[in-house]
Amino acid sequence: MKPLEGLKIVTVEHFAAGPYGSMYLADMGATVFKIENAVSKGDPARKMGPYFLGENDSLVFQGWNTNKNSIALDLKTPQDRAAFLAIVRSADAVMNNLRGDQPAKLGIDYETLKAQKKDIVCLHISAYGRDNSRANWPGYDYLMQAEAGLMHLTGDPSADPTRFGVSIIDFMTGTVGVLGLLAALRRADKTGEGCDVDVSLFDVALHQLGYAGTWYLNEGLESNRVARGSHLSVSPVQTFTAQDGWIYVMCMTQRFWELLLDKLNRNDLKDDPRFGDQNQRSQNRDALTEILDIEFAKAPTAFWLQEFRGTLPIAPILSVRDALENPFVAEVGMVADVPHDMRPDMRLLANPIKFDGQRLRQSPGNAFGADRCHDVPVSVDQVNK
Numbered sequence: 319m320k321p322l323e324g325l326k327i328v329t330v331e332h333f334a335a336g337p338y339g340s341m342y343l344a345d346m347g348a349t350v351f352k353i354e355n356a357v358s359k360g361d362p363a364r365k366m367g368p369y370f371l372g373e374n375d376s377l378v379f380q381g382w383n384t385n386k387n388s389i390a391l392d393l394k395t396p397q398d399r400a401a402f403l404a405i406v407r408s409a410d411a412v413m414n415n416l417r418g419d420q421p422a423k424l425g426i427d428y429e430t431l432k433a434q435k436k437d438i439v440c441l442h443i444s445a446y447g448r449d450n451s452r453a454n455w456p457g458y459d460y461l462m463q464a465e466a467g468l469m470h471l472t473g474d475p476s477a478d479p480t481r482f483g484v485s486i487i488d489f490m491t492g493t494v495g496v497l498g499l500l501a502a503l504r505r506a507d508k509t510g511e512g513c514d515v516d517v518s519l520f521d522v523a524l525h526q527l528g529y530a531g532t533w534y535l536n537e538g539l540e541s542n543r544v545a546r547g548s549h550l551s552v553s554p555v556q557t558f559t560a561q562d563g564w565i566y567v568m569c570m571t572q573r574f575w576e577l578l579l580d581k582l583n584r585n586d587l588k589d590d591p592r593f594g595d596q597n598q599r600s601q602n603r604d605a606l607t608e609i610l611d612i613e614f615a616k617a618p619t620a621f622w623l624q625e626f627r628g629t630l631p632i633a634p635i636l637s638v639r640d641a642l643e644n645p646f647v648a649e650v651g652m653v654a655d656v657p658h659d660m661r662p663d664m665r666l667l668a669n670p671i672k673f674d675g676q677r678l679r680q681s682p683g684n685a686f687g688a689d690r691c692h693d694v695p696v697s698v699d700q701v702n703k
Contacts, residue, residue: 319347320345320346320347320673320678321346321347321673322343322346322347322348323347323348324347325343325347325348325349325410325411325503326348326349326351326408326409326410326411327340327343327344327348327349327350327351327409327410327411327412327413328351328353328402328405328406328409328411328412328413329350329351329352329353329412329413329414330353330393330412330413330414330416330424330426331352331353331361331413331414331415332361332362332363332415333361333362333363333415333488334363334382334459334485334488334489334492335415335443335459335487335488335489335491335492335495335519336413336414336415336443336492336495337352337361337363337382337383337415337492338382338488338489338492338493339413339443339491339492339493339495339496339499340352340386340413340492340496341382341383341384341385341386341492342492342493342496342669342671343496343499344383344384344385344386345384345385345669345671345678345679345680346671346678349387350385350386350387351386351387351389351405351409351689352383352386352387352388352389352683352684353389353391353393353402354388354389354390354391354686354687355390355391355392356390356391356392356398356687357392359374359686360374360388360390360686360687361379361383363376363378363379363382363383364376364379364686366378366379371658371660371661371664372659372660374685374686375660375685375686377664379683380656380658380664380666380682380683381666381667382683383683384656384666384669384680384681384682384683385680385681385683386683386684387684387688387689388683388684388685388686388687388688388689389401389405389687389689389690390686390687393424393425393426394424399425403431403434406431406434406435406438407434407435409435409438410437410438410439410503410506411438411439411440411441411499411502411503412426412431412438412439412440412441413440413441413442413443413495413496413499414426414441414442414443415442415443415444415492415495416442416444417444417445417453417454417455417456418442418444418445418446418447418448418450418452418453418454418455418518419448419453419454421440421442421448422448426440427440427442427514428440428512428513428514429514431512432512435512436510436511436512437506437507437509437510437511437512438506438512439499439502439503439506439512439513439515440512440513440514440515441495441496441498441499441502441514441515441517442514442515442516442517443491443492443495443517443518443519444457444516444517444518444519445457445458445461445462445518445519445520446518446519446520447516447518447520447521448516449516452520457519457520458488458519459485459486459487459488459519460481460485462487462519462520462522462523463481463482463486463487463523464479464481465520465523466520466523466524466526466527467524467527467530467531468481468482468487468523468526468527469481470542470543471527471530471541471542471543471550472543473543474543474545474546475542475543475544475545476545487519487522487523487526488519490522490523490526491517491518491519491522491523494517494522495515495517498515498517499515501515502515529550530550544556544603545603545604545607546558546607547566548603549568549570551596551597551600552569552570552596552600553569553596553599553600553603553606554567554569554575554578554599554603554606554607554610555567555568555569555570556603556607557635558607558610558611558614559611559614559615560614560615560617560618560619560621560622561614561615561616561617561618561619561621562618562619563618563619563634563635564634564635565614565619565622565623565632565633565634565635566632566633566634566635567610567626567630567631567632568631568632569630569631570631572595572596574630574631575593575599576588577629577630578630581625581626581629581630582610582613584609584613587609592605592606593606619634651668651677652667652668652670653665653666653667653668654666654667654668654669654677654680656680656681656682657682658682659682664682666680668680
């Protein structure tokens, strides 16, 4: 039994943040009814190329929508609004990732839906929130990385500000959102009353500043990009040049630093006053980088991975292809076969959660409008009864 079997979620979602979060709920066994716009023919992610699976489906869409049902509705028409409310009455939660001013206009917030079901939980994932001057602003992941200071911290100091390579804020916000939703559902079980749960891309992006944000708020320290993808305050935690490519080494503790010197036969550096502790090593990072580059360039990546295996944190820097073809990925089962009617050999990234040592099974997201609830009415009159 999957842990969320029996839970019913209705979601009005598109693109990444909402679908990524609800995908976890669906993979863990919840019945997820994805409400797709009947007028625009569904989630725009269905039309995101370059690879498609027949009409109105894509590999992008499948990557975020496993195990979900699809119901095509136009929530602005009385007939489809009635159908939506019927589904809500049988559901545990309603979630969306619309612009902040839209849930109230569409009547998918708790204030509106509590008349249908007192204990319904409503999750709102928006760009900037629903209760401020930007409630009606559209917004996307990369904008948040820019304004929250994350791009300022990413990349080489001599290069332009750089975004994270994937939509990490969308994925983080979706995950944080469903965490809040599950917490609210637990409270609803205890109290019999639902609520609104709000999570915004901007808030989550700002929260990712972590200790850089804490340092500024308390000490006024303005962190900046550091060469070689280095940690802001701990060294050596950065890239180095092996004989055949790049590696990343993380000496997060004094013990790891001393192990590194032992393995490199450079115990002479233990007595170098420039490198005595983390603070000194960070202040003299450039000099230390020059020394360690020479040492790591003496052997290829495979040698260093074997030399440090299980003792010192180290990883190769791989391309997307090499990352997915890594034998360790196959060993842990992080690529799953998910046969699709239009692509029997479709493979997706597996869900990273395991229960009792087993990964969650995935099935393709359903075709646009393929599903109907048995309790969806065929007319407004039936709802009014």
